[in-house]
Amino acid sequence: MKIGITGSTGTLGSYISKKYKNIKKFKGKIENKKNVDNWIKKNNLDVIIHLAAIVPVKKVNSNKKKALLVNLDGTKNIIDSLNKYSNKKVWLFYSSTSHVYSYGYRIKKETNNTIPLNYYGKTKKLAENYIVKNQKKIIPCVGRIFSYTYHNQNKNFLIPSLIKKLKSKKKNIYFENLNHYRDFITIYDIYNAIKKLMSKKIKGIYNISSGKKINLKDILLTLNKKYKKNIHFNDNKFKTTLYGSNNKLRNIGWKPSHKDYLRYIYKIYS
Numbered sequence: 001m002k003i004g005i006t007g008s009t010g011t012l013g014s015y016i017s018k019k020y021k022n023i024k025k026f027k028g029k030i031e032n033k034k035n036v037d038n039w040i041k042k043n044n045l046d047v048i049i050h051l052a053a054i055v056p057v058k059k060v061n062s063n064k065k066k067a068l069l070v071n072l073d074g075t076k077n078i079i080d081s082l083n084k085y086s087n088k089k090v091w092l093f094y095s096s097t098s099h100v101y102s103y104g105y106r107i108k109k110e111t112n113n114t115i116p117l118n119y120y121g122k123t124k125k126l127a128e129n130y131i132v133k134n135q136k137k138i139i140p141c142v143g144r145i146f147s148y149t150y151h152n153q154n155k156n157f158l159i160p161s162l163i164k165k166l167k168s169k170k171k172n173i174y175f176e177n178l179n180h181y182r183d184f185i186t187i188y189d190i191y192n193a194i195k196k197l198m199s200k201k202i203k204g205i206y207n208i209s210s211g212k213k214i215n216l217k218d219i220l221l222t223l224n225k226k227y228k229k230n231i232h233f234n235d236n237k238f239k240t241t242l243y244g245s246n247n248k249l250r251n252i253g254w255k256p257s258h259k260d261y262l263r264y265i266y267k268i269y270s
Contacts, residue, residue, distance in 0.1 A: 004043055006030055006078070007051030011153045012095070015187050017051060018145065026052070030074030033081075040081040046088070050078055051095045053124070054253055056156050060120040063085055071123035072130070079134050086137045091201045093194055094136075098146040098183065098209070100125045103240040110144070110205045112249055117242075128205075137250045139203050144184040145190055146209040146244050151268055161221055163269055166227040177237040178220060181213040181242035184261050196254045209244030226270055 008025040017023055024043045028035030028160055030052045036093040054067040075094065083089050099121030100114045116122040131140045149159040165173055185208060193208045210240055217233065224231055246256070258264045 001046045002043060003047045003049065004039070004045040005051065006048045006074075007053060007095070010051060011150050012137055012187060012190060013049075013051045014152070015150065015192055016051075019191060019195075022105045030077065031069045033077050036074075036077040037081045037085065040078075041085050044087075045090055047091045047093075048078065048082075049093045049095075049194060049198075050075065053095065055097075055120060056154070057099070057118050057120045058156055060123070060170065061118070064119055067119065068123055071120075072126045076130055079131060079138065082138055083136045084133060086101050089137055089139055091139045091198060092131070092141065093129055093198065094127065094140065094142045096124045096142050096144045096205075097185040098120060098144055098207075098242055098244055100128065100144060101242065101244075103242055105241050107211070108207065108242070108244045110207055110245075122136075139201055141197050141202055142195065142205040143190075143197070143208045144205065144244065146207070146242075147186055148185050148187050148190060149265060149268060150187045151161060158216070159219065159223070159269070163223060166220075166229055166230075167225060167261070172230045174232045174234060175220060176234045177236040178233060179217050179239045180214040181239070181241040181243065182216060183209045183212060184214055184219075184265065185210045185256065186261075186264055189256050191256070192257070193249055193254050196249075196252060200252065201251060206249050207244040207246055208249065210258075210261055211244065211246045212261065213241060213243040214261055218262060221267060223269060225266065239262055 004024040005025040008017045054070045060067040099117045101108045102115040116125050150186050
């Protein structure tokens with residue numbers, strides 16, 4: 001089975017790329033139609049794991065035009081090229097996000113209405129819509145991935161940014177806007193979910209989540225066991241909650257490998 005991957009230099013992409021021999025990495029600009037066409041025509045792929053995207057939210061907001069070009073138009077290029085040049089149906093995993101959902105105290109299911117939280121979520125939802133409407137030569141599988149972290153994650157993401165502040169020489173450190181709940185999953189569980197979906201070439205939309213909510217304050221306090229700083233909180237007026245049901249994924253034989261995600265996060269960075 002010939003597997004191709006976009007976004008192979010990112011945290012998740014580099015992790016997955018190491019798991020497969022001879023995986024065909026896309027190395028051009030995803031927003032460049034000619035680059036994409038050449039890659040598709042050259043490799044005769046059976047599977048594509050499409051991870052390339054502009055992320056995180058701060059980076060997206062700083063250049064919305066670029067984010068739309070990469071996240072939406074780049075995805076269109078992949079789909080259009082497959083539909084035009086592939087001589088067979090290709091299983092396509094599209095890496096979407098929990099940001100296509102709105103905040104809410106109830107657990108998010110794949111059947112819930114999608115009201116994107118931010119512009120990043122909007123670009124991902126638009127790409128989802130395009131995939132669903134243009135599946136002539138693809139078997140589409142959309143994975144709505146919830147929060148995750150890993151030791152090489154970009155410093156603009158939440159947990160690396162918290163650690164950066166904890167490494168400060170100051171003894172008293174002030175943190176704002178952490179009175180929220182999120183769903184964190186391990187990078188191994190994301191990889192394992194994609195592997196399980198790919199092995200059966202499953203079609204549809206799947207949350208890739210722990211199914212649990214974690215207070216961001218608890219994450220910080222857990223990380224601070226190593227740094228032993230005096231932590232002070234300045235809470236946001238409104239707390240938000242976002243976590244996802246993984247029942248649909250469990251029904252195909254997948255299950256999360258960790259029960260204590262706070263311990264896992266501490267282990268990654270200790």
